[in-house]
Amino acid sequence: MLNLIIVHLFGLMTPGPDFFYVSRMAASNSRRNTVCGILGITLGIAFWGMLSMLGLAVLFVTIPALHGVIMLLGGSYLAYLGFLMARSKKYAKFEPHSDTEFNQQTTIKKEILKGLLVNLSNAKVVVYFSSVMSLVLVNITEMWQIILAFMVIVVETFCYFLCDFIDFFT
Template identity: 35%
Template sequence: MVSGVQMLAFVGVVLLAAMAPGPDFIIVTRHAAVSGRRAGIATGLGIASGVFVWAVVAALGVASLLAASAIAFTIVKLVGAAYLAYLGIKALIGAWRRGETLTATTQLSTVRPWVAFRQGLITNLLNPKCAVFFVALMPQFLSGTSPRLDQTLLLSALAVMVTAIWFTVLANLVGLLKRFFTSAKVRRVMDTVTGTILVAFGIKIATD
């Protein structure tokens, strides 16, 4: 049985991990700033769904196989890096196009909630560091060599709840500034900065 103290400790560790600047943080911030709170929240829920998957497979020992297999880990790492680079390049191309057609009536494209959710989910699932994180974390809070299903689901649910709450708060805070970010000039800067960061994260993951 997972005690209350263990649950609080688990929640604290997951919250700190979620708050750490990384691809998840950047993509939620970008969608909330450009497309509004709904898109930001949808992105956060996609990330939380990815967290649930990693928490469950880590508890079941599947993720440990990924962490132990150099080939599998490298494949996930390179695919994830390529996806982040794709999102970053896409943002940079958007910034470049806006730079050429910058007018007061420029129509700014937004991301639909479902697309934002999917991008959040894929970004998290293709981040091999999430697998390593939960492989190291979950066994510390599960009793016995064969953890019970209720313990696994409880901790997984807590991880999802903490992640979803944090990114919902973040999306709402950033979403309050949506009017500022819908300026064509500001949007161009936003796309350039976030695109560059996403490409940098992709390179970092690929070469880590």
């Protein structure tokens, strides 16, 4: 399990769309919305973790086109997010807002969904879980070990991004 914790921590520490999404949310959004985005990312990691434990690498070897389709869809969504961020830059006004103003703009469900979609479209996560994590998880065979590994991945992800968010304010 220690190998899993260390490998997953290093995977989380490599900058990618999830990290930049959380950083952007922390800088420009309310705490509530940022934590909801982190929860969405964590749900995405839970999804990829389950797929990895169920044999994602085997599926990609069996159906090679599936990997390409997922990468293409993920890249398209990230390009769309980049376009939206670039477009919103010209309308950006740097005025202080209260948490109440931010919270009225969107719902918890929408913020969780945004975080989830950022993670599900993250090509780095697909490569990470289909290659690196598949190798780490290959020796985990007992059901209790699988459940524990899944919980470690999910909790470590949530804690890492929450610490990233908290670190933004210190």
